[in-house]
Amino acid sequence: MRDTVLRCDRCDSAITVDDLRCPICNLTSSVALGEDRPETAVEILRCSGCGAAMTYDVGRRAASCAFCGSVLELEQTKDPPEEARLLLPFTVDRDRASTALGNWLGSLGWFRPGDLTSGARLETMQPLRWVGWVFDARATVSWAADTDQDSHRSDWAPHAGQTELDYDDVVVPATRGLTREEIAHLLPSYDLGSAAAVADLVDLVDHATLERFDVPRSTARARLVKAVELVARRRLEERHLPGRRSRNLKTATVLRRLEARRFAFPVWVLAYRYKNRLYRTVLSGQDESCLKGEAPYSAFRIAAVLAGGAAGLIILLVLLGLLL
Amino acid sequence: MALGFWKIPLPPGIAVNEKGSEFQGSRLQNVNTWVSGSLSASVSGTPIPLTSTPKGSSRCFSSCRVDYDTMTVAPLELSCRSCGAKLVVEPTHRTTRCPYCDTPSVIDRPATADRPDPVFAICFTIDGDQARSFLRSYLSRRHWAPKALRQATAERVEGVYLPAYLYSAVAHSRYRASIGENYTTTEFDAKRKSMRRVSKTEFRTLEGSHRCYVDDLVVTASEGIPNIELEAIEPFDLTGLRRFAPAMVSGWTSEEPSLSRNASLEFARQETRADVARRLRAFMPGDSHHGLQSSTTLTDEAMDLVLLPVWVCAVRWGEGNEPIRLLVSGQSGRVAGEVPISWAKIAAVVGAGLALIGLAVILGALL
Numbered sequence: 001m002r003d004t005v006l007r008c009d010r011c012d013s014a015i016t017v018d019d020l021r022c023p024i025c026n027l028t029s030s031v032a033l034g035e036d037r038p039e040t041a042v043e044i045l046r047c048s049g050c051g052a053a054m055t056y057d058v059g060r061r062a063a064s065c066a067f068c069g070s071v072l073e074l075e076q077t078k079d080p081p082e083e084a085r086l087l088l089p090f091t092v093d094r095d096r097a098s099t100a101l102g103n104w105l106g107s108l109g110w111f112r113p114g115d116l117t118s119g120a121r122l123e124t125m126q127p128l129r130w131v132g133w134v135f136d137a138r139a140t141v142s143w144a145a146d147t148d149q150d151s152h153r154s155d156w157a158p159h160a161g162q163t164e165l166d167y168d169d170v171v172v173p174a175t176r177g178l179t180r181e182e183i184a185h186l187l188p189s190y191d192l193g194s195a196a197a198v199a200d201l202v203d204l205v206d207h208a209t210l211e212r213f214d215v216p217r218s219t220a221r222a223r224l225v226k227a228v229e230l231v232a233r234r235r236l237e238e239r240h241l242p243g244r245r246s247r248n249l250k251t252a253t254v255l256r257r258l259e260a261r262r263f264a265f266p267v268w269v270l271a272y273r274y275k276n277r278l279y280r281t282v283l284s285g286q287d288e289s290c291l292k293g294e295a296p297y298s299a300f301r302i303a304a305v306l307a308g309g310a311a312g313l314i315i316l317l318v319l320l321g322l323l324l
Numbered sequence: 325m326a327l328g329f330w331k332i333p334l335p336p337g338i339a340v341n342e343k344g345s346e347f348q349g350s351r352l353q354n355v356n357t358w359v360s361g362s363l364s365a366s367v368s369g370t371p372i373p374l375t376s377t378p379k380g381s382s383r384c385f386s387s388c389r390v391d392y393d394t395m396t397v398a399p400l401e402l403s404c405r406s407c408g409a410k411l412v413v414e415p416t417h418r419t420t421r422c423p424y425c426d427t428p429s430v431i432d433r434p435a436t437a438d439r440p441d442p443v444f445a446i447c448f449t450i451d452g453d454q455a456r457s458f459l460r461s462y463l464s465r466r467h468w469a470p471k472a473l474r475q476a477t478a479e480r481v482e483g484v485y486l487p488a489y490l491y492s493a494v495a496h497s498r499y500r501a502s503i504g505e506n507y508t509t510t511e512f513d514a515k516r517k518s519m520r521r522v523s524k525t526e527f528r529t530l531e532g533s534h535r536c537y538v539d540d541l542v543v544t545a546s547e548g549i550p551n552i553e554l555e556a557i558e559p560f561d562l563t564g565l566r567r568f569a570p571a572m573v574s575g576w577t578s579e580e581p582s583l584s585r586n587a588s589l590e591f592a593r594q595e596t597r598a599d600v601a602r603r604l605r606a607f608m609p610g611d612s613h614h615g616l617q618s619s620t621t622l623t624d625e626a627m628d629l630v631l632l633p634v635w636v637c638a639v640r641w642g643e644g645n646e647p648i649r650l651l652v653s654g655q656s657g658r659v660a661g662e663v664p665i666s667w668a669k670i671a672a673v674v675g676a677g678l679a680l681i682g683l684a685v686i687l688g689a690l691l
Contacts (some may be wrong), residue, residue: 010494010624010626011537020444020565020566020567021565025492025494025537025539026492026537026539026540027492027624027626028443028444028490028626028628032443032444032567033443033628034441034443034567034568038434039434040400040431040432040433040434041431041432042402042405042429042430042431042432043429043430043431043432043570044405044406044427044428044429044430045428045430045570045571045574053406053427053428053429053574053575054571054574054575055428055574055575055576056447056448056571056572056573056574056575056576058447058448058449058450058451059451061447061449062571063571063572063574072571074447074566074569074571074572075566075567075569076566077563077565077566140535142532142533142534142535142536142607144530144532144607144608144609145609146503146505146609146610151505152526152528153507153509153524153526154505154506154507154525154526155505155507156505156610157505157528158503158505158528158530158608158609158610159530159609160530160531160532160533160609161532162532162533162535218563247609248609248610249609250606250607250608250609252534252535252536252603252607253536254494254535254536254537
């Protein structure tokens with residue numbers, strides 16, 4: 001199955017040969033339009049088995065022959081599950097990954113248990129690739145909002161505008177395995193330019209688990225459109241709205257030239273045990289300094305600091321009392 | 325036969341069924357406020373230049389220029405390919421069955437502006453028996469309908485592929501409105517001789533542009549089924565759209581478009597404008613707004629013919645009553661149609677109510 005080979009005539013978005021309509025603006029694809037017939041034709045649908053005429057049968061959702069029961073299947077709309085096409089290579093191998101965890105544990109500071117680095121035992125380390133869409137698009141976003149700019153007696157004044165927004169390499173995660181915070185932390189560490197198709201991938205790690213997109217293509221597009229809206233709102237609030245504060249932001253988006261690619265991003269999932277508890281950390285497969293995870297705090301040390309602080313305060317008060 | 329069945333006259337003076345009338349009412353209202361509030365009386369307004377004109381607008385709408393004489397097409401005479409008998413196919417039909425050998429055929433005429441080839445079809449997923457049972461439960465729930473009608477069953481139920489257009493466009497609007505921003509202020513209360521807080525609204529004028537896609541609008545292309553009736557059995561689930569193939573309609577009645585493309589286009593544009601006006605009202609910021617004026621230009625319009633599955637049901641009830649026509653969506657089973665109400669029932673209920681009040685008054689007088 002080939003992917004993006006066509007462009008929508010109206011919004012210039014990438015569509016596939018399977019799309020009867022553009023998923024963005026719903027224009028009928030040129031593939032769906034049939035050819036004109038110069039003369040009137042009369043067609044009788046014949047059963048290939050017995051030659052009798054076939055009619056559409058509601059129960060079978062297809063044309064069927066009333067005599068011999070054979071069925072002529074109708075063309076089905078294709079909505080295949082999404083698969084990652086471009087893979088980012090691991091540049092951090094197994095040894096460096098475990099070293100990175102050790103370094104990280106050592107760098108956490110005084111409030112962690114003193115024996116964290118020596119007491120933590122690495123339980124599992126799993127190389128995997130989480131999946132997401134990376135899209136480019138252009139959008140005309142019409143917006144209206146109340147902001148504090150030019151306000152008179154009320155705190156708010158209405159403003160409106162229309163802005164062209166460009167989207168370059170916006171990542172929309174499709175993973176269920178990683179949390180939103182983990183992804184936000186990992187994303188800057190990846191080099192999208194290093195992506196390659198499965199066959200051309202030069203990788204430091206063998207047998208990394210490839211996560212699956214758990215949505216069919218149609219759902220994927222709905223999610224992308226939603227992501228476009230979210231990004232637009234954020235950008236408008238950051239850059240385009242006048243004033244410092246805003247409320248009631250309303251947007252209308254005309255999306256064009258949407259092109260989404262499906263990526264798989266490498267990550268090390270490391271689990272270590274410290275005093276009978278498991279802690280999970282994730283490490284970027286492309287940057288060993290990019291690590292996000294959980295680590296225990298030392299209750300004793302925190303209590304000690306609190307107690308010390310309290311004691312200091314009491315002593316201070318007593319001294320003050322004595323002096324006055 | 326089928327044609328005669330289409331033309332069941334609807335009894336005059338019968339109230340439109342609740343759902344349909346509400347929708348139509350609000351829709352008309354929308355159009356009215358739209359027109360009365362519009363700055364430029366012509367709804368098309370001045371075209372707003374696109375920053376970048378999308379490609380392919382020529383394909384989208386070259387077919388808008390329509391020659392009207394294409395609507396008058398003579399019945400087609402052909403001989404049955406199975407038994408050789410002479411067949412006459414009405415110009416409004418895309419399918420026929422030979423009256424002698426019952427062989428179903430699908431006719432493919434050359435496309436014209438007003439009678440384009442169907443691009444899509446939604447297949448029937450509800451069969452005749454299911455349609456009848458949907459109809460029965462619909463009728464039994466009409467509590468104000470005459471008893472004979474509530475217990476009636478459909479005399480005939482015919483599955484028809486109804487031609488409709490699927491319309492989409494880009495809507496460019498300019499709007500102006502007074503946006504109300506609330507604030508609170510302190511005022512001197514002369515009576516109480518003290519300050520008090522009052523909330524007030526200041527109105528600011530807001531002008532702007534709005535652009536959006538309007539899509540998946542379905543309008544009828546059939547004279548037999550007006551748009552309001554089609555709306556009443558909508559929505560159709562458009563994920564069920566399939567590329568049209570003769571196998572979908574073989575053996576079923578499939579109508580050709582009987583409304584001119586321009587007439588359908590007008591419906592579509594009207595609905596689109598109402599839809600955009602609705603969106604603009606929701607688009608306004610502030611705590612309130614009034615005096616919203618707008619003018620909308622539609623570009624990149626596209627309209628494709630789609631065949632929709634509809635069970636057309638004729639229900640005969642009581643003696644000497646006109647049969648009524650109801651539609652059942654062949655996809656969702658949604659039922660719509662005009663159901664007469666029983667004045668006798670209403671009179672009985674009102675009478676009972678009056679009697680109760682009278683009784684209460686008498687009792688009150690006695691005690």
